[in-house]
Amino acid sequence: MYRIALKMLVGDRGKYLGLVMGLTFAALLITQQSSIFTGLMTRTYSFINDLSQPDIWVMDPKVQFIDDVKPLQDTQLLRVRGVTGVEWAVPLYKGLLKARLEDGNFQIVNVLGLDDSTLVGGPPVMLRGKLADLRTQDSIIVNDVGAATRLAKKPAQPGGRPIPLDVGDVLEINDRRAVVVGICRVSRTFQSQPVIYTTYNRATTFAPRERKLLSFVLVKAADGVDPGKLAQRISDNTGLAAYTARQFKDLTFDFYMKNTGIPINFGIAVMLGFLIGTAIAGQTFYNFTLENLRYFGTLKAMGTTNGVLLRMIVLQALLVGIQGFGLGIGGAALFGYLMRGTQLAFRLVPEILLLAGGAILLIVVFSALISIRKVMKLEPAIVFKM
Amino acid sequence: MSTNGIAVSLTGVTKAYGSGSSRVQALRGVNLEVHLGELLMLVGPSGCGKTTLISVVAAILDHDDGEIKVFDRVLKSMSQVEKTRFRGTHLGFVFQAYNLIPTLTVAENVAIPLLILGTRRARALKRAGDILEAVGLGDKLGVLPAALSGGQQQRVAIARALVNDPRLIVCDEPTSALDAETGRLVMDVLRRSALSEERALIIVTHDNRIFSFADRIARMDDGRIILVEPQVATS
Numbered sequence: 001m002y003r004i005a006l007k008m009l010v011g012d013r014g015k016y017l018g019l020v021m022g023l024t025f026a027a028l029l030i031t032q033q034s035s036i037f038t039g040l041m042t043r044t045y046s047f048i049n050d051l052s053q054p055d056i057w058v059m060d061p062k063v064q065f066i067d068d069v070k071p072l073q074d075t076q077l078l079r080v081r082g083v084t085g086v087e088w089a090v091p092l093y094k095g096l097l098k099a100r101l102e103d104g105n106f107q108i109v110n111v112l113g114l115d116d117s118t119l120v121g122g123p124p125v126m127l128r129g130k131l132a133d134l135r136t137q138d139s140i141i142v143n144d145v146g147a148a149t150r151l152a153k154k155p156a157q158p159g160g161r162p163i164p165l166d167v168g169d170v171l172e173i174n175d176r177r178a179v180v181v182g183i184c185r186v187s188r189t190f191q192s193q194p195v196i197y198t199t200y201n202r203a204t205t206f207a208p209r210e211r212k213l214l215s216f217v218l219v220k221a222a223d224g225v226d227p228g229k230l231a232q233r234i235s236d237n238t239g240l241a242a243y244t245a246r247q248f249k250d251l252t253f254d255f256y257m258k259n260t261g262i263p264i265n266f267g268i269a270v271m272l273g274f275l276i277g278t279a280i281a282g283q284t285f286y287n288f289t290l291e292n293l294r295y296f297g298t299l300k301a302m303g304t305t306n307g308v309l310l311r312m313i314v315l316q317a318l319l320v321g322i323q324g325f326g327l328g329i330g331g332a333a334l335f336g337y338l339m340r341g342t343q344l345a346f347r348l349v350p351e352i353l354l355l356a357g358g359a360i361l362l363i364v365v366f367s368a369l370i371s372i373r374k375v376m377k378l379e380p381a382i383v384f385k386m
Numbered sequence: 387m388s389t390n391g392i393a394v395s396l397t398g399v400t401k402a403y404g405s406g407s408s409r410v411q412a413l414r415g416v417n418l419e420v421h422l423g424e425l426l427m428l429v430g431p432s433g434c435g436k437t438t439l440i441s442v443v444a445a446i447l448d449h450d451d452g453e454i455k456v457f458d459r460v461l462k463s464m465s466q467v468e469k470t471r472f473r474g475t476h477l478g479f480v481f482q483a484y485n486l487i488p489t490l491t492v493a494e495n496v497a498i499p500l501l502i503l504g505t506r507r508a509r510a511l512k513r514a515g516d517i518l519e520a521v522g523l524g525d526k527l528g529v530l531p532a533a534l535s536g537g538q539q540q541r542v543a544i545a546r547a548l549v550n551d552p553r554l555i556v557c558d559e560p561t562s563a564l565d566a567e568t569g570r571l572v573m574d575v576l577r578r579s580a581l582s583e584e585r586a587l588i589i590v591t592h593d594n595r596i597f598s599f600a601d602r603i604a605r606m607d608d609g610r611i612i613l614v615e616p617q618v619a620t621s
């Protein structure tokens with residue numbers, strides 16, 4: 001009888017395709033939107049990811065997320081270094097500064113000042129030059145996207161392509177000379193400004209004169225010391241906030257979740273996919289059942305029990321569900337693959353597949369349920385009335 | 387069972403649809419016996435209760451009062467699941483609109499009652515093929531119903547009603563969608579291949595062109611059987 005159920009389903013090509021398409025669309029929309037959402041949210045803390053060396057980030061207790069810099073006194077660095085269990089602690093400057101380009105235009109840049117002696121916190125990938133080149137005078141390292149776009153030089157002739165900033169080129173940051181000694185690649189973040197790496201001391205000369213310039217203290221826990229406990233100890237001893245990298249990522253993620261429209265916008269898109277999927281698939285499946293009611297009634301009259309009919313419908317629903325799910329996530333994965341290397345944030349994690357699978361299952365179960373209800377309540381006597 | 391040769395017996399059977407002001411009394415105390423080996427035609431004006439009557443006899447509709455015995459089983463005493471299984475083993479159905487599943491082949495359609503009973507697919511299809519041969523459609527096993535004429539489709543439906551070797555076959559207006567010639571052909575097939583000593587046929591019709599195929603004719607009016615007579619060749 002199950003073979004009969006499948007033939008009843010796939011026999012009507014148009015209806016069958018409509019069903020699978022509706023579910024495919026729902027799965028595609030849910031998977032794709034969730035992946036973009038995850039991709040975007042990962043960007044909120046990708047700078048923390050890029051810095052793999054420190055275990056702990058120390059900062060002003062009022063800081064809410066990675067780009068929310070509230071500078072500390074330089075002396076705090078020594079206090080952190082004094083906490084037992086700290087292997088090393090280095091300063092990090094992070095700030096938006098104004099750079100003057102060769103052509104005289106200004107551009108806001110995201111300057112990162114690394115500890116002068118260790119250069120801890122450097123970019124994850126160097127494309128040209130070496131991180132150690134930061135030890136030469138006035139040197140800076142620029143990220144490739146910034147160098148090719150906002151910091152690029154005027155085209156050689158009008159209407160030509162802008163020339164990317166390259167090693168040897170010179171900028172002015174806050175009226176100070178800055179020489180490009182390297183090009184790096186960084187993970188995309190929510191800050192779209194060009195990223196410029198330099199040493200901590202040089203960064204403080206770039207920055208406007210202020211009392212406090214220390215953005216973060218980066219800490220490595222000594223061998224055998226639990227970073228979570230050490231973070232707690234640092235914060236107890238100094239009164240500063242100290243987070244493990246994981247905690248700081250969560251803090252940043254939560255801030256964006258709570259304070260931006262991103263989750264709502266994507267939540268709406270995902271809900272929409274779910275609702276449209278439910279509407280299309282539910283409607284089509286219900287129609288399919290209605291049109292087959294005469295045959296379900298005939299089967300019932302001929303001795304098919306409700307239990308068997310129920311399983312036939314569930315089988316039909318599951319079949320289209322699995323196909324729609326497969327095609328949908330396949331489509332979303334293909335979309336992600338085609339969009340690789342573009343600006344689009346796309347991150348398809350297993351949890352999303354679970355979410356989409358759950359949503360499709362829900363749609364299918366719902367559609368099947370209304371159909372099953374109809375068939376269960378069907379009086380077999382109606383076969384003589386149709 | 388049925389040593390007395392009675393396939394179906396009804397005493398004082400009533401059935402009403404709906405309730406309150408919309409209540410319709412479809413059967414008003416029906417008494418009737420159907421014998422094994424006979425083809426009984428149930429005739430009467432539209433709305434007199436013919437379809438309701440064969441529905442309660444075929445255990446697809448519950449009656450209100452009175453007693454219905456089908457092969458000595460009292461329908462009132464059976465649960466819904468028992469009735470469903472009873473239909474599967476003992477009943478065959480033929481409908482006015484054939485009710486063949488359009489996406490299944492002719493052979494698959496005919497095999498369904500056996501599949502419902504749990505017969506293996508290959509065996510069921512083999513048996514379906516044999517029966518289709520007997521109704522003159524041995525060359526149509528693999529085609530879809532839509533490729534057949536109305537008369538051929540009704541012969542497929544007859545094959546389907548026969549495949550589980552039921553002891554009672556009920557047909558509601560089996561020829562009213564067919565022209566006179568085809569109707570006669572279908573009735574001929576039905577009589578020849580369906581009728582046997584161990585089986586009874588009840589055919590509802592208002593098609594007087596086929597009355598001659600009946601052994602007995604029961605006339606109904608307003609929810610009652612008013613007359614049961616042997617078939618008279620002239621009617």
Ligand SMILES: Nc1ncnc2c1ncn2[C@@H]1O[C@H](COP(=O)(O)OP(=O)(O)O)[C@@H](O)[C@H]1O
Nearest residue numbers: 403404410412431432433434435436437438439
């Ligand atoms: N499901 C139903 N609900 C309400 N009334 C019905 C229903 N089925 C039949 N009836 C009524 O019961 C009466 C007998 O109907 P039916 O048995 O179909 O008659 P026939 O088959 O002789 O034309 C008619 O008056 C019809 O309108």
Ligand SMILES: [Mg+2]
Nearest residue numbers: 436437438558
């Ligand atoms: Mg009728």
